[in-house]
Amino acid sequence: MTTTLPRTTIGPASLTAREISAWFGDHKVLDRVSLTMRAGEVTALIGPSGCGKSTFLRILNRMHELVAGAALAGEVLLDDGDIYAPGQRVTDARRHIGMVFQKPNPFPAMSIYDNVLAGLRLTGTRASRRVKDALVEETLTKAGLWREVADRLRQPGGALSGGQQQRLCIARALAVRPRVLLMDEPCSALDPTSTRRIEETIAELAADVTVVIVTHNMQQAARVSQRCAFFLAEQGTPGVIVEHGTTTAMFDHPRDQRTLDYVHGRFG
Numbered sequence: 001m002t003t004t005l006p007r008t009t010i011g012p013a014s015l016t017a018r019e020i021s022a023w024f025g026d027h028k029v030l031d032r033v034s035l036t037m038r039a040g041e042v043t044a045l046i047g048p049s050g051c052g053k054s055t056f057l058r059i060l061n062r063m064h065e066l067v068a069g070a071a072l073a074g075e076v077l078l079d080d081g082d083i084y085a086p087g088q089r090v091t092d093a094r095r096h097i098g099m100v101f102q103k104p105n106p107f108p109a110m111s112i113y114d115n116v117l118a119g120l121r122l123t124g125t126r127a128s129r130r131v132k133d134a135l136v137e138e139t140l141t142k143a144g145l146w147r148e149v150a151d152r153l154r155q156p157g158g159a160l161s162g163g164q165q166q167r168l169c170i171a172r173a174l175a176v177r178p179r180v181l182l183m184d185e186p187c188s189a190l191d192p193t194s195t196r197r198i199e200e201t202i203a204e205l206a207a208d209v210t211v212v213i214v215t216h217n218m219q220q221a222a223r224v225s226q227r228c229a230f231f232l233a234e235q236g237t238p239g240v241i242v243e244h245g246t247t248t249a250m251f252d253h254p255r256d257q258r259t260l261d262y263v264h265g266r267f268g
C-alpha cells in the first residue's frame with residue numbers, strides 16, 4: 001500500500017518514558033527509568049560507558065525489540081500515545097521517531113539524492129518529481145549540507161567525507177518528517193570541524209523536531225542541549241537516572257555529588 005507524501009511538518013512532539021526497565025536475557029540493564037523529553041528541545045543523555053544510555057535510546061523507537069532475548073517493561077508516550085500499545089505498528093513508531101547512529105551509514109553506492117529519499121521508499125510513500133526535488137533541497141538545507149552538494153546530487157553518498165555522510169544521514173532521517181530524532185553519539189567518528197558543523201545543525205533542528213542525543217562529550221552536551229539526564233549503573237546494578245534537569249543546573253549546581261563529579265570529568 002502506498003501513501004502520499006506529507007507536505008507539511010507536523011512539528012516536534014514530547015516523548016515520555018515511564019518506569020522503563022530493560023533486560024538482555026536475564027541481565028537487567030535499566031531499572032524503572034522515567035524521563036520526559038520536551039517538544040522542541042534537545043535532551044542529552046550522559047553517563048559512563050555501559051550504564052544503559054544506548055539501550056534506553058533504542059527503547060524510545062522500538063529498536064530494542066530487534067535484539068534476540070531483549071525484553072522491557074514500562075511505557076513510552078509520543079505526546080499522549082503509547083508507542084508500545086497493542087495494535088501500534090513498529091513502522092509507525094520508527095517513522096515518527098527517527099534515529100541517527102554513531103557511524104554514518106549512507107547507502108554508499110546510491111546517489112546523494114536517492115539516499116535522502118531512501119526512507120520514503122521503505123515506507124512506500126509516493127511523490128512527484130517536483131515534490132521530491134523540494135524535499136531533497138529542504139532536508140539537505142536543514143542538515144547543513146545543501147550548499148556543499150547541490151551541484152553533485154547524482155554522485156554516490158559514499159564519496160562524501162565522514163562529516164558530510166553524517167549530515168546526509170540526518171537529511172535522510174528528516175525526509176520522513178519525524179517528530180523526534182534520536183542521535184546515538186553522532187559525532188564520535190568525526191573530526192572536530194565536522195563535529196562543530198553537526199552541533200550547529202542540531203541547534204537549528206530543534207524548531208522542527210525534538211532531539212534526544214547520547215554523548216560522552218560533556219562540552220558537547222553543554223553546547224547543544226537544554227536539558228540533561230545523568231545515567232549511572234553502580235557496581236553491577238542496572239542503570240538508573242541519578243538526576244535530570246536543565247543543562248545549566250546540571251553543570252553549575254547539580255543536586256547529587258556524583259553528577260558534579262561526572263560532568264567535571266572526575267570519573268567515567
Ligand SMILES: Nc1ncnc2c1ncn2[C@@H]1O[C@H](COP(=O)(O)OP(=O)(O)OP(=O)(O)O)[C@@H](O)[C@H]1O
Binds near residue numbers: 029048051052053067
Ligand atoms: N545486544 C546486547 N546483548 C547483550 N547485552 C547488551 C547488548 N547491548 C548492550 N548490552 C549490555 O547492556 C548494558 C548497557 O549497554 P548500553 O550500550 O546501553 O550502555 P551505554 O551507556 O550506551 O554504553 P556506551 O556509553 O559504552 O555506549 C551493558 O552492560 C551492555 O553490555
